[in-house]
Amino acid sequence: MADPDGNVARAVKLETATISDALDRLGIVGQCYGIKGRDPDFRMAGRAFTMRCGPNSTPPGTVGDYIDDVPEGAVVVIDNHGRTDATIWGDILTEIAHRRRLAGTVIDGVSRDVHLCRTLGYPIFSLDHWMRTGKDRVQVEEMNCVVAIGGARVGPGDILVGDPDGVIVIPHEHEEAVLAAAEEIEAAEDSIRAAVRGGMRLDEARRQFKYHSLQTRKDAE
Known part of the structure:
Protein backbone atom coordinates (compact mmCIF):
# COMPACT_ATOMS: atom_id res chain seq x y z
CA MET A 1 0.00 0.00 0.00
CA GLU A 173 -8.52 12.06 10.58
CA HIS A 174 -6.10 12.66 13.48
CA GLU A 175 -2.85 11.34 11.97
CA GLU A 176 -0.91 14.59 11.84
CA ALA A 177 -1.85 15.63 15.37
CA VAL A 178 -1.08 12.20 16.86
CA LEU A 179 2.22 11.76 15.06
CA ALA A 180 3.37 15.30 15.88
CA ALA A 181 2.52 14.81 19.56
CA ALA A 182 4.26 11.42 19.65
CA GLU A 183 7.39 12.82 18.03
CA GLU A 184 7.42 15.67 20.56
CA ILE A 185 7.07 13.21 23.45
CA GLU A 186 9.83 11.00 22.05
CA ALA A 187 12.17 13.99 21.70
CA ALA A 188 11.48 15.07 25.30
CA GLU A 189 12.13 11.58 26.66
CA ASP A 190 15.34 11.30 24.62
CA SER A 191 16.46 14.61 26.11
CA ILE A 192 15.74 13.34 29.64
CA ARG A 193 17.80 10.21 29.04
CA ALA A 194 20.67 12.23 27.59
CA ALA A 195 20.61 14.66 30.53
CA VAL A 196 20.68 11.83 33.08
CA ARG A 197 23.56 10.15 31.26
CA GLY A 198 25.37 13.48 31.47
CA GLY A 199 25.03 13.53 35.25
CA MET A 200 21.77 15.42 35.87
CA ARG A 201 19.40 14.14 38.56
CA LEU A 202 16.33 12.43 37.13
CA ASP A 203 13.88 14.68 38.97
CA GLU A 204 15.61 17.78 37.61
CA ALA A 205 15.70 16.38 34.07
CA ARG A 206 12.00 15.54 34.27
CA ARG A 207 11.17 19.06 35.45
CA GLN A 208 13.30 20.66 32.76
CA PHE A 209 11.70 18.70 29.92
CA LYS A 210 8.16 18.72 31.41
CA TYR A 211 7.97 14.94 31.73
CA HIS A 212 4.91 14.95 33.98
CA SER A 213 2.78 16.86 31.45
CA LEU A 214 3.82 15.03 28.28
CA GLN A 215 0.57 13.08 28.00
CA THR A 216 -1.70 15.62 29.75
CA ARG A 217 -4.84 16.49 27.83
CA LYS A 218 -4.31 19.73 25.89
CA ASP A 219 -7.56 21.22 27.13
CA ALA A 220 -6.42 20.55 30.71
CA GLU A 221 -3.13 22.45 30.42
Whole structure:
Protein backbone atom coordinates (compact mmCIF):
# COMPACT_ATOMS: atom_id res chain seq x y z
CA MET A 1 0.00 0.00 0.00
CA ALA A 2 1.43 3.36 -0.98
CA ASP A 3 2.52 5.86 1.65
CA PRO A 4 2.27 9.16 -0.27
CA ASP A 5 2.20 11.38 2.82
CA GLY A 6 4.99 9.50 4.60
CA ASN A 7 2.93 8.99 7.76
CA VAL A 8 3.40 5.21 7.89
CA ALA A 9 7.16 5.78 7.69
CA ARG A 10 6.85 8.23 10.58
CA ALA A 11 4.72 5.84 12.62
CA VAL A 12 7.07 2.87 12.20
CA LYS A 13 9.84 4.82 13.97
CA LEU A 14 7.71 5.29 17.10
CA GLU A 15 7.03 2.92 20.00
CA THR A 16 3.41 2.09 20.77
CA ALA A 17 3.93 3.41 24.32
CA THR A 18 4.89 6.81 22.92
CA ILE A 19 1.91 6.86 20.54
CA SER A 20 -0.33 5.82 23.46
CA ASP A 21 0.79 8.88 25.43
CA ALA A 22 0.09 11.07 22.39
CA LEU A 23 -3.41 9.60 22.07
CA ASP A 24 -4.05 10.26 25.76
CA ARG A 25 -2.94 13.86 25.29
CA LEU A 26 -5.46 14.28 22.48
CA GLY A 27 -8.26 12.35 24.18
CA ILE A 28 -8.37 9.61 21.53
CA VAL A 29 -8.89 5.91 22.32
CA GLY A 30 -6.57 3.90 20.08
CA GLN A 31 -5.02 1.32 22.39
CA CYS A 32 -6.15 -2.19 21.36
CA TYR A 33 -6.60 -3.89 24.71
CA GLY A 34 -5.37 -7.47 25.02
CA ILE A 35 -3.99 -7.75 21.48
CA LYS A 36 -0.43 -9.14 21.53
CA GLY A 37 2.14 -10.44 19.07
CA ARG A 38 2.37 -14.18 18.57
CA ASP A 39 6.10 -13.58 18.85
CA PRO A 40 7.38 -10.98 21.34
CA ASP A 41 9.72 -9.54 18.72
CA PHE A 42 7.05 -8.84 16.09
CA ARG A 43 6.82 -5.24 14.84
CA MET A 44 4.64 -3.78 12.10
CA ALA A 45 3.12 -0.59 10.75
CA GLY A 46 0.69 -0.08 7.89
CA ARG A 47 -2.78 1.01 6.86
CA ALA A 48 -5.81 -1.07 7.78
CA PHE A 49 -7.66 -3.41 5.43
CA THR A 50 -10.64 -4.17 7.65
CA MET A 51 -13.23 -6.90 7.90
CA ARG A 52 -15.92 -7.97 10.33
CA CYS A 53 -16.72 -11.63 10.96
CA GLY A 54 -19.62 -13.50 12.53
CA PRO A 55 -21.06 -16.98 13.11
CA ASN A 56 -21.48 -19.11 10.02
CA SER A 57 -24.69 -19.19 8.04
CA THR A 58 -26.28 -22.02 6.07
CA PRO A 59 -24.83 -22.68 3.55
CA PRO A 60 -21.51 -21.71 5.17
CA GLY A 61 -19.60 -18.60 4.14
CA THR A 62 -15.86 -18.14 3.73
CA VAL A 63 -13.06 -16.93 6.00
CA GLY A 64 -10.13 -16.40 3.62
CA ASP A 65 -10.93 -15.70 -0.03
CA TYR A 66 -10.19 -11.98 0.34
CA ILE A 67 -6.42 -12.27 0.78
CA ASP A 68 -5.47 -11.72 -2.89
CA ASP A 69 -7.27 -8.36 -2.84
CA VAL A 70 -5.27 -6.91 0.07
CA PRO A 71 -2.72 -4.34 -1.19
CA GLU A 72 0.98 -4.67 -0.47
CA GLY A 73 2.00 -2.99 2.79
CA ALA A 74 -1.50 -3.15 4.32
CA VAL A 75 -2.41 -4.60 7.71
CA VAL A 76 -5.24 -7.15 7.66
CA VAL A 77 -7.56 -6.18 10.52
CA ILE A 78 -10.14 -8.80 11.52
CA ASP A 79 -12.93 -8.12 14.00
CA ASN A 80 -14.10 -11.52 15.24
CA HIS A 81 -15.75 -9.99 18.31
CA GLY A 82 -13.13 -11.43 20.66
CA ARG A 83 -14.12 -15.00 19.84
CA THR A 84 -11.50 -17.46 21.14
CA ASP A 85 -13.13 -20.87 20.50
CA ALA A 86 -12.39 -20.92 16.76
CA THR A 87 -9.55 -19.46 14.73
CA ILE A 88 -9.92 -17.01 11.85
CA TRP A 89 -6.35 -17.19 10.48
CA GLY A 90 -3.93 -20.03 9.76
CA ASP A 91 -0.82 -21.09 7.85
CA ILE A 92 -2.18 -20.74 4.30
CA LEU A 93 -3.17 -17.13 4.92
CA THR A 94 0.17 -16.49 6.64
CA GLU A 95 2.13 -17.85 3.68
CA ILE A 96 0.16 -15.83 1.12
CA ALA A 97 0.24 -12.65 3.21
CA HIS A 98 4.01 -12.96 3.63
CA ARG A 99 4.50 -13.59 -0.09
CA ARG A 100 2.33 -10.60 -0.97
CA ARG A 101 4.40 -8.38 1.37
CA LEU A 102 1.58 -7.42 3.70
CA ALA A 103 2.64 -5.52 6.81
CA GLY A 104 0.90 -7.84 9.26
CA THR A 105 -2.38 -9.13 10.66
CA VAL A 106 -4.37 -7.95 13.69
CA ILE A 107 -7.22 -10.10 15.05
CA ASP A 108 -9.77 -9.49 17.77
CA GLY A 109 -9.91 -13.25 18.16
CA VAL A 110 -7.39 -16.09 17.71
CA SER A 111 -5.02 -17.45 15.08
CA ARG A 112 -3.33 -20.83 14.67
CA ASP A 113 -0.25 -22.42 13.04
CA VAL A 114 1.93 -20.02 15.01
CA HIS A 115 5.13 -21.83 14.03
CA LEU A 116 4.92 -20.55 10.45
CA CYS A 117 4.45 -16.86 11.26
CA ARG A 118 7.44 -17.09 13.61
CA THR A 119 9.54 -18.90 11.01
CA LEU A 120 8.69 -16.41 8.25
CA GLY A 121 8.79 -13.38 10.55
CA TYR A 122 5.27 -12.42 9.48
CA PRO A 123 3.73 -10.28 12.27
CA ILE A 124 0.44 -11.55 13.69
CA PHE A 125 -1.15 -9.80 16.67
CA SER A 126 -4.21 -11.41 18.28
CA LEU A 127 -5.85 -12.19 21.61
CA ASP A 128 -4.32 -15.67 21.66
CA HIS A 129 -3.68 -18.72 19.50
CA TRP A 130 -5.47 -22.06 19.42
CA MET A 131 -5.79 -24.90 16.91
CA ARG A 132 -9.57 -25.28 16.40
CA THR A 133 -10.59 -24.28 12.88
CA GLY A 134 -13.09 -21.56 12.14
CA LYS A 135 -14.19 -23.34 8.97
CA ASP A 136 -17.98 -23.88 9.08
CA ARG A 137 -18.02 -21.88 12.35
CA VAL A 138 -17.01 -18.35 11.31
CA GLN A 139 -17.47 -16.31 8.15
CA VAL A 140 -16.58 -12.86 6.81
CA GLU A 141 -19.66 -10.61 6.99
CA GLU A 142 -18.33 -7.30 5.65
CA MET A 143 -15.07 -5.81 4.38
CA ASN A 144 -13.68 -2.26 4.27
CA CYS A 145 -15.90 -1.28 7.19
CA VAL A 146 -15.39 0.24 10.63
CA VAL A 147 -14.49 -2.47 13.17
CA ALA A 148 -13.59 -2.78 16.85
CA ILE A 149 -10.26 -4.26 17.91
CA GLY A 150 -9.62 -4.60 21.63
CA GLY A 151 -12.12 -1.84 22.33
CA ALA A 152 -10.58 0.58 19.82
CA ARG A 153 -12.35 1.79 16.67
CA VAL A 154 -10.48 1.00 13.43
CA GLY A 155 -11.54 2.35 10.05
CA PRO A 156 -10.26 1.40 6.59
CA GLY A 157 -6.98 3.20 5.96
CA ASP A 158 -6.21 3.98 9.61
CA ILE A 159 -2.58 3.41 10.60
CA LEU A 160 -1.89 0.47 12.90
CA VAL A 161 1.39 0.05 14.75
CA GLY A 162 2.40 -3.11 16.58
CA ASP A 163 5.42 -3.89 18.74
CA PRO A 164 6.26 -5.95 21.86
CA ASP A 165 3.88 -3.78 23.94
CA GLY A 166 0.85 -4.47 21.73
CA VAL A 167 -1.12 -2.72 18.98
CA ILE A 168 -2.30 0.85 18.59
CA VAL A 169 -4.46 2.56 15.96
CA ILE A 170 -3.99 6.12 14.70
CA PRO A 171 -7.29 7.34 13.21
CA HIS A 172 -6.84 8.75 9.72
CA GLU A 173 -8.52 12.06 10.58
CA HIS A 174 -6.10 12.66 13.48
CA GLU A 175 -2.85 11.34 11.97
CA GLU A 176 -0.91 14.59 11.84
CA ALA A 177 -1.85 15.63 15.37
CA VAL A 178 -1.08 12.20 16.86
CA LEU A 179 2.22 11.76 15.06
CA ALA A 180 3.37 15.30 15.88
CA ALA A 181 2.52 14.81 19.56
CA ALA A 182 4.26 11.42 19.65
CA GLU A 183 7.39 12.82 18.03
CA GLU A 184 7.42 15.67 20.56
CA ILE A 185 7.07 13.21 23.45
CA GLU A 186 9.83 11.00 22.05
CA ALA A 187 12.17 13.99 21.70
CA ALA A 188 11.48 15.07 25.30
CA GLU A 189 12.13 11.58 26.66
CA ASP A 190 15.34 11.30 24.62
CA SER A 191 16.46 14.61 26.11
CA ILE A 192 15.74 13.34 29.64
CA ARG A 193 17.80 10.21 29.04
CA ALA A 194 20.67 12.23 27.59
CA ALA A 195 20.61 14.66 30.53
CA VAL A 196 20.68 11.83 33.08
CA ARG A 197 23.56 10.15 31.26
CA GLY A 198 25.37 13.48 31.47
CA GLY A 199 25.03 13.53 35.25
CA MET A 200 21.77 15.42 35.87
CA ARG A 201 19.40 14.14 38.56
CA LEU A 202 16.33 12.43 37.13
CA ASP A 203 13.88 14.68 38.97
CA GLU A 204 15.61 17.78 37.61
CA ALA A 205 15.70 16.38 34.07
CA ARG A 206 12.00 15.54 34.27
CA ARG A 207 11.17 19.06 35.45
CA GLN A 208 13.30 20.66 32.76
CA PHE A 209 11.70 18.70 29.92
CA LYS A 210 8.16 18.72 31.41
CA TYR A 211 7.97 14.94 31.73
CA HIS A 212 4.91 14.95 33.98
CA SER A 213 2.78 16.86 31.45
CA LEU A 214 3.82 15.03 28.28
CA GLN A 215 0.57 13.08 28.00
CA THR A 216 -1.70 15.62 29.75
CA ARG A 217 -4.84 16.49 27.83
CA LYS A 218 -4.31 19.73 25.89
CA ASP A 219 -7.56 21.22 27.13
CA ALA A 220 -6.42 20.55 30.71
CA GLU A 221 -3.13 22.45 30.42
